[in-house]
Amino acid sequence: MGDDLIPDMNSSGKTDSLRLITYQAPSIPVEFYTLLGQYLESKLKCHVYMMVESRSEGPLTDRPDPFTQNEADIGILSSSSLKDTLEKAKGHAVLLPVAPVYAHHGSNGRPVYFSDVIIHKDNREKYKEFRLLHGAKWAFSSVSSVSSYLRPLFELKRMGQNANFFTKVVESGSHNNSISMILNKTVDGAAVDSVALSMQKTMRADVKDNIFVLTSWGPIAVHPIVVNTRLPKDFREKLSQCLLDIQRDNEWNSRFHKFSLIKFVPVSETDYLEDEQMIKKISGMRLEGAVYY
Numbered sequence: 001m002g003d004d005l006i007p008d009m010n011s012s013g014k015t016d017s018l019r020l021i022t023y024q025a026p027s028i029p030v031e032f033y034t035l036l037g038q039y040l041e042s043k044l045k046c047h048v049y050m051m052v053e054s055r056s057e058g059p060l061t062d063r064p065d066p067f068t069q070n071e072a073d074i075g076i077l078s079s080s081s082l083k084d085t086l087e088k089a090k091g092h093a094v095l096l097p098v099a100p101v102y103a104h105h106g107s108n109g110r111p112v113y114f115s116d117v118i119i120h121k122d123n124r125e126k127y128k129e130f131r132l133l134h135g136a137k138w139a140f141s142s143v144s145s146v147s148s149y150l151r152p153l154f155e156l157k158r159m160g161q162n163a164n165f166f167t168k169v170v171e172s173g174s175h176n177n178s179i180s181m182i183l184n185k186t187v188d189g190a191a192v193d194s195v196a197l198s199m200q201k202t203m204r205a206d207v208k209d210n211i212f213v214l215t216s217w218g219p220i221a222v223h224p225i226v227v228n229t230r231l232p233k234d235f236r237e238k239l240s241q242c243l244l245d246i247q248r249d250n251e252w253n254s255r256f257h258k259f260s261l262i263k264f265v266p267v268s269e270t271d272y273l274e275d276e277q278m279i280k281k282i283s284g285m286r287l288e289g290a291v292y293y
Contacts, residue, residue, distance in 0.1 A: 015044070015235050021051040021072040023058050023081070024223055027141065027175035027196040029203065032259045033076075039252055043242045054174070057081050057144040059088065067093035073228045074239075079221045079275045080146045086226070096225040098240045099267040102195045103260040104216075111265050112219030114194040115151040120182050121212045127189065130215055131159070136188035138166040139178040140287065146275060147193040148175060151217050153282045162285075169287045176200065183210055191217070198260040221272045 018040065022033050030052060037048040051072065058081020059065050066072040067089040075093070077085060086093060099111035106114055119127050127133055140148040156165055170187055172178040178190040179200055194216060201208040227236055247253055247263035 015046050015231065017047040017049060018044070018073045019049050019051065019071070020074040020076070021053060021066060023053050023056055023075070023077045025052045025054055027193055028223075029199055029259070032199065032261075035255060035259070039246070039256075040239075040242065042252075043245070044238065057142065058085050065089055065092075067226070067228050070228065070230060073231055075226045076223055077226065078144065078146055079224055079272050080144055080150060080279060082224045082226070082269075082272055083276060089226075092229055093226045094229055095267070095269050095272075096227045096236070096240055096243075097266055097268060098243045098264045099222050099224060099271075100264050101262045102222070103198060103262055104194050106216055106219060109262075109265075110219065111222045111267055111271065113147065113222050114216040114218035114220060115147040115155075115191045116194045116197050116216050117152075117189060117191050117214045118179070118182055118197065118211050119189050119214050120185055121210050122185075123188065124212055127214060130155075130189075133189045133214075134161075134165055135167045137168040137170070137186070138287070139170045139172045139181045139187040139190040141172055141175045141178055141192070143171070143286070145175075145193070146220050146279075147218075148178065148191045149287065150279055150282065151220060152191045153285045153287065154278050155217050157282060157285065163287050166287070179207060179211060183207070189214070194218075195222075195260065202258060202260065221267075221275050224267075224272060 020033070020037060025033065033050055037050050041048050053060070057078035065088045067075070070092070075085070082095070086095070101107060101109055101111050102113060104114060117130055140152070143149050153163065156163065170181065172181055175192040175196040178192050179197065181187045182190055183206060197211070227239065243264040246256060
């Protein structure tokens with residue numbers, strides 16, 4: 001491992017291969033990242049090898065960092081993992097200064113997403129607003145998820161409520177699992193990544209027909225992309241421009257629209273500071289189920 005894993009460079013200095021790792025699947029479908037890899041291969045004229053890590057929102061904390069070890073070139077992760085990822089990489093990873101814009105009524109062309117609070121459509125009369133979910137059964141994907149765990153805690157604190165707002169709290173393992181638990185009425189409510197929900201509505205008729213969004217919390221800075229600094233600077237710039245150009249390529253743009261992707265826009269680390277501040281404000285809080293008599 002290490003220097004022997006540096007991406008292949010030909011005699012002209014061109015990168016011949018890229019290793020892309022996503023920490024957003026399965027909530028963001030693998031098919032989306034497959035399409036992204038195909039696009040990069042087409043435009044950058046290099047092979048893209050994809051890795052999927054579904055156990056964490058970012059690099060696993062109990063093992064060596066993939067960027068320090070030079071085992072990945074591009075990483076797509078949760079904003080909650082960005083600061084720790086960059087610190088742990090010790091200069092071997094930086095934020096790629098572009099990020100996606102997804103379709104959402106609240107995005108207004110910004111690189112953001114939302115914590116969508118969902119219920120089954122059959123319960124729309126029972127739960128007309130979030131406060132009526134007091135004492136209900138609730139699902140979240142993981143404790144590191146901004147949209148399903150951290151943002152709901154922040155909203156509960158703003159409402160003057162504590163973490164015992166719900167009777168039962170279930171860690172589902174993914175946004176898709178939370179959606180399924182709403183569909184089969186195992187739980188009454190859940191907060192999910194708005195991007196994941198939008199993609200599931202496109203891919204699954206049962207989600208489109210039976211999931212109702214009660215409210216949307218946010219905005220939240222969209223999933224950041226980090227890149228290995230061992231990649232030449234000019235190639236990293238070319239990679240950024242390649243993503244920015246998606247909206248100008250009608251053929252590829254129409255294919256990405258199926259996944260609610262509109263375009264990529266420039267970003268910087270300051271775009272993620274607000275999420276860091278939110279996380280600090282809920283330090284020590286955690287969701288717990290309470291028993292009501």
